[in-house]
Amino acid sequence: MRVLILGMDGYLGWPLALRLLARGHEVAGIDNLYTRKAVEEVGSASALPIPSPEERVHAVRDIMGKDLDFIIGDITKYSVLNKAIRKFKPDTVVHFAEQRSAPYSMIDVKHANFTMRNNLSGTLNLIYAVKKANPKVHVVKMGTMGEYGTPNFDIPESAFVDAQIGGKSDRIVVPKWAGSWYHWSKVHDTNNLLFANKVWGITTTDIMQGPVYGTRTKEITDDRLFTRFDFDGVWGTVFNRYCVESVLGMPLTQYGKGGQTRAFLSLEDSMESLRLLIENRPNDGEYRVVNQFTEVYSVRELALIAKEVASKNGMSVEIGEVDNPRVEANEHYYKPVHDILPALGLKSPTRNIRDEMGVILKDLQKHKSRLAEYKDAIMPEVRWKD
Numbered sequence: 395m396r397v398l399i400l401g402m403d404g405y406l407g408w409p410l411a412l413r414l415l416a417r418g419h420e421v422a423g424i425d426n427l428y429t430r431k432a433v434e435e436v437g438s439a440s441a442l443p444i445p446s447p448e449e450r451v452h453a454v455r456d457i458m459g460k461d462l463d464f465i466i467g468d469i470t471k472y473s474v475l476n477k478a479i480r481k482f483k484p485d486t487v488v489h490f491a492e493q494r495s496a497p498y499s500m501i502d503v504k505h506a507n508f509t510m511r512n513n514l515s516g517t518l519n520l521i522y523a524v525k526k527a528n529p530k531v532h533v534v535k536m537g538t539m540g541e542y543g544t545p546n547f548d549i550p551e552s553a554f555v556d557a558q559i560g561g562k563s564d565r566i567v568v569p570k571w572a573g574s575w576y577h578w579s580k581v582h583d584t585n586n587l588l589f590a591n592k593v594w595g596i597t598t599t600d601i602m603q604g605p606v607y608g609t610r611t612k613e614i615t616d617d618r619l620f621t622r623f624d625f626d627g628v629w630g631t632v633f634n635r636y637c638v639e640s641v642l643g644m645p646l647t648q649y650g651k652g653g654q655t656r657a658f659l660s661l662e663d664s665m666e667s668l669r670l671l672i673e674n675r676p677n678d679g680e681y682r683v684v685n686q687f688t689e690v691y692s693v694r695e696l697a698l699i700a701k702e703v704a705s706k707n708g709m710s711v712e713i714g715e716v717d718n719p720r721v722e723a724n725e726h727y728y729k730p731v732h733d734i735l736p737a738l739g740l741k742s743p744t745r746n747i748r749d750e751m752g753v754i755l756k757d758l759q760k761h762k763s764r765l766a767e768y769k770d771a772i773m774p775e776v777r778w779k780d
């Protein structure tokens with residue numbers, strides 16, 4: 395299969411390229427290297443140093459014996475995407491190329507606007523480029539479980555749900571209640587993709603994914619193949635941040651009492667889920683919504699796991715209680731449905747989170763001095779109410 399990855403330089407885009415190449419697919423990718431610059435903007439950097447795009451392509455050739463086409467370009471420019479799709483002729487396009495930090499989107503009006511423009515415009519360009527070049531292309535769009543917020547109902551794996559309003563029933567789009575401009579940009583993307591599916595029948599897999607943790611996948615066997623790993627208060631997801639804090643001996647930055655419950659998965663399980671969804675496309679014209687996660691924890695439970703594993707690895711850490719910078723429920727019901735990926739064969743979770751944390755700590759320890767250099771960027775500075 396021919397797969398075009400938008401956002402191939404990112405935390406998920408890079409290991410997905412490796413996974414698909416290892417499976418024998420032909421892969422090309424586009425990236426404007428925006429995340430590298432935006433992480434620098436907040437005074438941080440990837441914990442694991444990552445090679446330049448040229449070095450990445452060389453490493454893939456040396457280590458895996460595979461060719462990879464890495465296009466530097468901005469998908470908010472229609473001509474860039476249109477040209478790549480016409481030239482590469484993908485069967486599947488995976489769309490990761492978005493501003494993906496909730497705190498970054500909440501910094502101020504400039505960052506809120508950038509998030510909306512970048513994310514919505516990239517997705518609209520993709521819709522039009524596919525419609526024009528080949529409407530049979532399978533669009534795999536990465537959304538987020540955060541589109542739903544924390545509803546008091548089980549989160550379905552479906553675009554529509556039966557509802558009764560004022561005594562009458564209808565099938566309506568599943569209600570969403572996102573928690574940041576970033577998350578709302580994903581909801582708007584979903585609505586735009588649903589509309590494109592209704593009008594032009596574009597075959598879509600809309601993935602609602604939980605936060606990912608980890609440094610390794612089956613293919614990342616050499617330091618030159620590492621993917622980025624963010625840990626600062628703006629770009630780091632919670633468990634990855636706890637891992638860096640453990641290495642640095644800092645208190646774990648649990649927000650509030652830590653009752654916020656979310657659906658998580660390891661980098662390896664994220665790649666395996668994506669592979670299954672790409673290799674098992676929906677029927678032509680179908681809109682498939684998938685909840686992508688393998689484990690559900692509160693951030694307090696994650697902090698306790700991190701403390702336990704850190705201690706087994708000779709690191710003594712305390713759980714801190716940081717004033718929650720976000721506006722979110724601290725205790726709530728949380729139950730997403732998870733049927734589609736197991737039905738496709740996902741055996742989850744592949745690795746125990748405690749074993750996985752041991753691997754992460756080992757990788758991070760080699761870069762302890764680099765982590766210490768960016769220590770000041772770890773505490774959350776962006777407050778939703780400011």
Ligand SMILES: NC(=O)c1ccc[n+]([C@@H]2O[C@H](COP(=O)([O-])OP(=O)(O)OC[C@H]3O[C@@H](n4cnc5c(N)ncnc54)[C@H](O)[C@@H]3O)[C@@H](O)[C@H]2O)c1
Pocket residue numbers: 400401402403404405406407424425426427428429430467468469470489490491492493494512516536537538539603604605606607622631
């Ligand atoms: N990492 C997670 O835990 C997680 C969880 C749920 C959903 N997601 C979503 O998955 C996707 C990938 O996440 P990630 O963690 O790999 O993020 P990332 O920031 O590491 O990767 C995104 C890549 O897209 C590129 N990009 C952004 N805008 C672009 C544009 N206009 N043109 C070309 N390239 C552009 C960036 O430079 C970056 O390399 C994102 O859409 C994110 O919202 C991530």
